[in-house]
Amino acid sequence: MNTDQMLRMSFGRQALIATVLALIWAVGATATFADDTVVDTCSVGVDCEDDDLGLSLEEIELHPSPAVQQIYADDSILFDRRYRRVTAATQFFDAPNGSPTDALDSGFNFVTLTNEEGGWARTSNGKWLPGDTLSTEVATSRFAGVRLTGDTLPYPVAWLLVHVRPSITPGGPDNSDVPVLLRYTTVYLYNSVRVDDWVWYQIGYQQWVKQTQVAVIKPIERPVDVDTERWVSVDLYEQVLIAYEQDTPVFATLVSSGMSEWPTNEGLFHVYVRYPRTIMAGAYGQPDFYYLQEVPWTMYFDDDIALHGAYWHDGFGYRRSHGCVNLSITDAKLLYDWSSTEFDYSVPEDVGPAVYVYSSGIYR
The missing domain is CATH 2.30.30 (SH3 type barrels.)
Structure with a gap:
């Protein structure tokens, strides 16, 4: 099975988690969370058309779009x-x-x-x-993550993972009367409803999407063993990386971690070596052989597993790597520069920022 086939399979990533997290990020404060509960449950054709399941238009108009700062693609390093x-x-x-x-x-x-x-x-x-x-020129991804400003966020924030026309009701068909919302759009998750085996999120007035269509930013409390001021978490379930300064999340983005054949290991690690550009190659003599020149902004943290930019795909938000954590080139450069203060090159044993890899849910 080739990489593109695996990516199409990964578009069926599905979740067990049935949560709406209330994110409260105050300047200098740790993110806190609501109870991990689904607000409502309904069955298609029975009670999913109840208007009480979602927020009203008036409530949504108070917070129409996520209060995050979009980072824009850096053409100077893309081209x-x-x-x-x-x-x-x-x-x-x-x-x-x-x-x-x-x-x-x-x-x-x-x-x-x-x-x-x-x-x-x-x-x-x-x-x-x-x-x-050789192929024609490879088009690099223009995706980039968001800065988390420290302002209070009234609702969880997510990215759309696919182009979608939201449903009018949870579990309903796409609404052909509304414009398509594009992949990589950031949205608030105003409410959640379990429909049979799936969670549906409200992203606007009479606009609902299935949990497989979004990747949610879920800040976590600082693990007790994290010993660096700047550190990152990688949620393999959501395919989301968050960068922290002490207890405060400051940046979030989509990633692509290892596929099931070559999983990214969970655990607490440290960046131990980094390169602005490096060759990556492996699986010699195997069907999955790869050779990649000038992989950008690479930071190794778990043996030969690294955080790095990927110029060869635009599949962020889905598992598709050989074990590494892929980022867009813009995001990889930002993270590389941001984390540089954690290195003391005068101390041979010094390590870089902590990297905490975990899963907030289970694929099925």
């Missing part, structure tokens, strides 16, 4: 390199029409180009590939 996928097994050469130096097996292979000449392409390792083995 400073030319990325290509290698589409077939090939060899590197020392010059155009020169001598072969290294074989490159077929796999999930991407390179960055520094020069093109006569049907040949020079890559960042200084070697050349035949141009007919």
